[in-house]
Amino acid sequence: MYALWRRQGAMPNTVESRRIAISGMFSHAVRHKKIRDNPVKLSEKPTNPILQVDGRKLPSFEEISAVAKEIGQRLEPSVWLMACCGLRIGESLGVFPEDILDGTLRCRRQVVRIRNPSGKYVALYAPLKHRKEGEWRDIPAPANLEPLVERLPIRNQAGGMIYPDLFRKSWERALKRLALPRYKPHDLRHKWATVTLSNGVPIHEVSRWKGHSSIKITVDRYGHLTLDGSDRCRQVIEATFGVHMLSGFPAPRELGAELVPA
CATH class of the missing domain: 1.10.443.10 (Intergrase catalytic core)
Structure with a gap:
């Protein structure tokens, strides 16, 4: 049925809307014990990829x-x-x-x-x-x-x-x-x-x-x-780490001295 709708020209969003409506109908039938299972839920859901906007x-x-x-x-x-x-x-x-x-x-x-x-x-x-x-x-x-x-x-x-x-x-x-x-x-x-x-x-x-x-x-x-995100990220990192980098790092031996007792 999904394939037929697509061949007839229905867009993915239209197919999805129809699927939801039909699934609701069958779910109603299941709740009222008219049928045992909802065939829509048992079938493979059609893909509806979300494309980026250019x-x-x-x-x-x-x-x-x-x-x-x-x-x-x-x-x-x-x-x-x-x-x-x-x-x-x-x-x-x-x-x-x-x-x-x-x-x-x-x-x-x-x-x-x-x-x-x-x-x-x-x-x-x-x-x-x-x-x-x-x-x-x-x-x-x-x-x-x-x-x-x-x-x-x-x-x-x-x-x-x-x-x-x-x-x-x-x-x-x-x-x-x-x-x-x-x-x-x-x-x-x-x-x-x-x-x-x-x-x-x-x-x-x-x-x-x-x-x-x-x-x-x-x-x-x-x-x-959201192009401003990368700019904000750079600004935050520069402001946070920049001052420490400019002040210089301790030599490796000095770091070791702090960790290993004499």
Whole structure:
């Protein structure tokens, strides 16, 4: 089944999300004694390697600004929320004016698109990824987002909700008109991480603000960007050992004299 999904074009993260959902269904059946074992747990878990983010392949600040302008006033706030706060697409579409207060964005919800019982696809608000209903995460919000608050929440021309796939289509059209590389909206989230980490923001804070389920994901994906770490290490070692090295070391016989009684 995993191999079939991959052949059909599903990305590793999509396969993993489906695996979790199906495993939950079978676990429910096991608890209610409908079946003996969960076949998903007995099968080999598909690999989902975490690739390092190449900062050189992300859009420049000028390109982000150009896309934000080209995509239109309705969707522009979403671009800057992703770039300045590291939000996912659905999360940026679920921000309300009251969610931004005193320099903090309280991310409470995301917009998803599901098929209702009648078979029709509808957009609705859902809990954050890796979060339960009612849970949130607080993210530092720069002051330059304040002019965009009055345009929240993001809506279409008819006043309806915009879901991630619609945003992606508008994004791709904007890139095509600007003749830019085929960046993904998620690259804005990567850009936020590269900017924060390369300027000394602690990686455990970045992990929490991004909403990762584990700091290991953040380290595996962005750990190479914490370039200031080696500089700090050198400074600490130089400050700690340097003064002792400059003062000179005792001769070997003097050391021996201290250890071996006369």
